[in-house]
Amino acid sequence: MTTLSTAPTTPPQRANRVRWNIPVRLRKSILVTHVVSAGSWIGIDVISIVLVAIGWVRAGDDRTAAYRALADFFVVPLLLSALVAGTLCLITGLLLGLATKWGLVRFWWVAVKLVLNVIACAMMLAFLGPVTELATGAQPLQDIWFVSFLAATALALLSFATVLSVFKPWGRVRK
Structure with a gap:
């Protein structure tokens, strides 16, 4: 009786696989x-929507006072905070993509989340000028619609990204 001994084989490494091996504690x-930066970003968007809604339900001088307070004390700091949270979320997402089995564009849900994050950050950068004008009084207070648009759109994008993180739909980009 002849026995064949086989040497342990390692699975072939894929040429397109980029994986950064980092210690478990660092990855966690x-x-x-x-997760905290994404949650902060969502919270900032909710606060922005609530503040704009408070201004909308006011009438006359109350509305002007609400929007002035919104512009002076909340909008620019909130937008800058959201931009910091969004950038931090993007950077940590890229690091996680490089360090985990999910990869950056290996799975559709990861690629879509990356695109959504870039779109949301770009929207904040695009609206930073008009919001700053609003805060300085160079723009009429009635034109605050873009603050609510920005916050509502970002909230929708971030909520969708959260759903993608939980359900991980669509499978691999390439088989």
């Missing part, structure tokens, strides 16, 4: 930072 720290 990056993941926590990613």
Whole structure:
């Protein structure tokens, strides 16, 4: 009776696979930072929507006072905070994509989340000028619609990204 001994084989490495091996604690720290920054971003959007809604339900001088307070004390700091949270979310998402089995564009849900994050950050950058004009009084207070548009759109994008993170639909980009 002849026995064949086979040498242990390692699976072939894919040429397109980029994986950054990092210690577990560091990966978990990056993941926590990613989740907290995304949650902060969502919270900032909710606060922005509530503040704009409060201004809308006011009438006359009350509306002007609400929008002035909104512009002076909340909009620019909130938008800058959201931009910091969005950038941090993007950076940690990229690091997680490089360090985990999900990859950056290996799965559709990860690629879509990356695109959504870039779109939301670009929207904030695009609206930073008009919001700053609003805060300085250079723009009429009635034109605050873009603040609510920005916050509502970002909230929708971030909510969709959260759903993608939980359900992980659509499978691999390439088989």
